[in-house]
Amino acid sequence: MENFTMLQFFEWYYPADGSLWNHFKSESQRLKKIGIDTVWLPPAHKGMAGKLANGYDVYDIYDLGEFDQKGSVATKYGTKQQLIEAVGAAKSAGLKVYADVVLDHMGGADEKETITVRKVNPENRNEFISEPYEIEAYTKFTFPGRNGKYSQFVWDYQCFAGVDYDDRTKETAIYSIQNESGDGWQHVMSTENGNYDFLMLDDIDFRNPNVREELKNWGKWFYQTVGVHGFRLDAIKHMDATFFNEWLDYLRAELSHEFFTVGEYWEPYNLQPMLDYIEATGGRMSLFDAPLQGNFHKASNEGNAYDLCVIFDGTLVKAKPDLAVTLVENHDTQPLQSLEQPVQAWFRPLAYALILLREAGYPCIFYTDLYGANYKDKGGDGNDYKVTLNKVDDMEAMLYIRKNLAYGEQRDYFDHPNCIGWTRSGHDEYTGSGCAVVISNGDPGTKHMEVGKQFSGTAFVDRLGKIIDEVIIDENGWATFKVNAGSVSVWILKQ
Numbered sequence: 001m002e003n004f005t006m007l008q009f010f011e012w013y014y015p016a017d018g019s020l021w022n023h024f025k026s027e028s029q030r031l032k033k034i035g036i037d038t039v040w041l042p043p044a045h046k047g048m049a050g051k052l053a054n055g056y057d058v059y060d061i062y063d064l065g066e067f068d069q070k071g072s073v074a075t076k077y078g079t080k081q082q083l084i085e086a087v088g089a090a091k092s093a094g095l096k097v098y099a100d101v102v103l104d105h106m107g108g109a110d111e112k113e114t115i116t117v118r119k120v121n122p123e124n125r126n127e128f129i130s131e132p133y134e135i136e137a138y139t140k141f142t143f144p145g146r147n148g149k150y151s152q153f154v155w156d157y158q159c160f161a162g163v164d165y166d167d168r169t170k171e172t173a174i175y176s177i178q179n180e181s182g183d184g185w186q187h188v189m190s191t192e193n194g195n196y197d198f199l200m201l202d203d204i205d206f207r208n209p210n211v212r213e214e215l216k217n218w219g220k221w222f223y224q225t226v227g228v229h230g231f232r233l234d235a236i237k238h239m240d241a242t243f244f245n246e247w248l249d250y251l252r253a254e255l256s257h258e259f260f261t262v263g264e265y266w267e268p269y270n271l272q273p274m275l276d277y278i279e280a281t282g283g284r285m286s287l288f289d290a291p292l293q294g295n296f297h298k299a300s301n302e303g304n305a306y307d308l309c310v311i312f313d314g315t316l317v318k319a320k321p322d323l324a325v326t327l328v329e330n331h332d333t334q335p336l337q338s339l340e341q342p343v344q345a346w347f348r349p350l351a352y353a354l355i356l357l358r359e360a361g362y363p364c365i366f367y368t369d370l371y372g373a374n375y376k377d378k379g380g381d382g383n384d385y386k387v388t389l390n391k392v393d394d395m396e397a398m399l400y401i402r403k404n405l406a407y408g409e410q411r412d413y414f415d416h417p418n419c420i421g422w423t424r425s426g427h428d429e430y431t432g433s434g435c436a437v438v439i440s441n442g443d444p445g446t447k448h449m450e451v452g453k454q455f456s457g458t459a460f461v462d463r464l465g466k467i468i469d470e471v472i473i474d475e476n477g478w479a480t481f482k483v484n485a486g487s488v489s490v491w492i493l494k495q
Contacts (some may be wrong), residue, residue: 001427001429004037004038004362005035005363005364005399006040006114007036007040007365007367008040008330008366009040009367010023012075012331013044013377016051016052018078018079020042021077021078021083024041024086024090025089028095028204029093032094034400035067035402036365038097038207039090039096039098040098041100044077045061045063045336047075047107050069050070051074052076053070055102056234056415057201058103059106060143060146062149062218063216064080065079065485069145074150076228080364087226089449091227096260097227098232103234104199104204104236105201105217105234106141106202107139107200107201110142110143111138111154112136112138113136113137115134115136115139117163118132118133118175120175120176122173122174123129125193125197126185126195135166135175136167136237137175137202140155141154141161150221151214151221153214159205159211159367160205161179161198162175162198162202174198176198179205181207182207186207186239187199188237188238188239188240189276189280197239198432203238206242206243207240209456211346212243212247217329219247219250219251223255224255225242225277229259232262232263233262233264239271239275241281244263244281245284260286262287262364263288265277266290266339268290268294268297268339269371273277274290274291275316275320278323283325286323287316287324288327289317289326291315292312292315292317292327292355299311300346303441304418306441308414308416308417308439309414309415309417309453311354317325317360317361321361322362325361326355326363328348328355328367329342329366330366334366334373334387335385335387336375336379343420345390348369348395352395352442355399356402356406357398357490358410359424360404365395367398368389369375370392370395374387374389397463397490398490401435404430406433408426408427408434409424409425409452410423418440418445419439419440419483420447421438421449421483423435425454432492432495434455436449436479436481437490438481438482438488438489439487439488440484440485440487445483446483448478448479448480451478453476455460455477455493456476457473457475460472460473460491460493460494461491464488464489466488467482467489471491
């Protein structure tokens with residue numbers, strides 16, 4: 001019955017000073033106190049850029065900041081010991097921790113190999129535009145800094161389906177590796193670009209049974225080393241879905257642990273492939289609700305031209321609420337990033353009300369919306385930009401309402417393009433619970449809504465402090481609730 005909330009505890013531009021694990025450790029008790037239950041941490045392994053790597057450029061999944069590799073011992077976020085201590089502190093505070101797992105690709109190999117490839121058309125990867133020929137590719141990973149500790153597995157070209165660089169000619173292209181597993185791409189769910197198996201760097205080949213076995217061994221080792229409660233899986237649209245069925249089934253059976261898992265299948269305006277993926281994986285994992293995030297982006301840019309009544313149309317939380325992890329922003333959609341699709345600041349409180357205060361979905365809040373951020377980077381046009389992301393002022397108030405008050409029957413009033421609302425009738429288990437939410441993306445508005453006869457004669461106030469007036473619930477359990485222009489108000493029982 002209790003409402004749970006996830007926090008993504010990082011953003012792309014978090015400083016590369018090795019401080020994140022200690023920051024998480026020091027924040028754990030406060031996070032639990034304000035209503036966070038689970039925390040998604042960034043990739044903990046060593047990336048090819050060493051201490052500057054965000055972790056999505058995987059080098060060594062066994063190096064959690066323990067070995068002198070790629071120019072540093074620590075990762076961008078800290079050392080292995082700091083990670084273990086932070087997870088321990090989080091557990092003591094009552095938090096659960098989800099690890100970001102990146103198993104699609106690797107980079108920064110230790111040695112070159114001469115391999116046979118075929119070049120492919122990047123717009124249609126099923127079209128080969130060369131006969132087989134040899135290139136020199138960085139595909140052999142021996143991890144000399146780790147020297148066989150934890151695993152002696154050596155990755156070579158037989159472990160990869162594709163690469164994007166020929167060191168002999170210095171050419172960047174997409175090359176399909178001709179190996180024992182096959183001469184084409186793996187079957188993946190996404191048909192974008194013909195076949196979207198290849199994303200970047202050295203593309204891991206799950207047709208190789210030794211690869212699958214090594215990654216199962218790693219998953220067991222990682223759990224026993226760090227003690228996480230679940231996983232966030234990166235880039236799953238580029239991977240064979242049957243691998244994760246096997247991987248999750250193995251870990252859950254071997255370790256007798258639930259391992260809540262959420263996958264990143266990013267299709268902002270196309271729900272069907274996500275539903276197909278859920279079917280292919282038998283409901284083994286949740287997915288991030290990319291279509292809902294896309295709707296938030298559009299709504300924030302279109303202002304009062306956007307019809308709020310359709311904000312949940314085409315979303316995962318509407319189609320499969322039990323498997324939808326809802327979000328407003330993440331490290332890929334934030335300004336200047338690869339899937340840049342930011343939600344404008346004025347709309348973020350409205351969007352958070354829509355994911356935090358309704359009954360469906362498992363909301364995930366983004367680091368910058370709790371802490372803010374300042375950074376500089378180049379845009380797609382090559383120019384430098386400064387970005388300031390302010391924290392959402394109403395965040396802690398909404399987290400409180402979600403944890404303590406947003407319970408009971410939900411009644412929806414999605415009956416005006418610029419002013420929508422809903423009520424929650426409360427539950428006996430939560431004293432004083434129940435609320436009425438009104439959202440406007442245009443002029444100031446009112447919404448006549450039913451909260452329930454049990455509240456008749458009581459006063460409701462706007463917990464966010466936007467409206468000063470009190471509202472008295474009538475004898476039938478109805479009242480008219482106000483909202484300011486382009487705003488959200490959450491009405492609760494006056495204490």
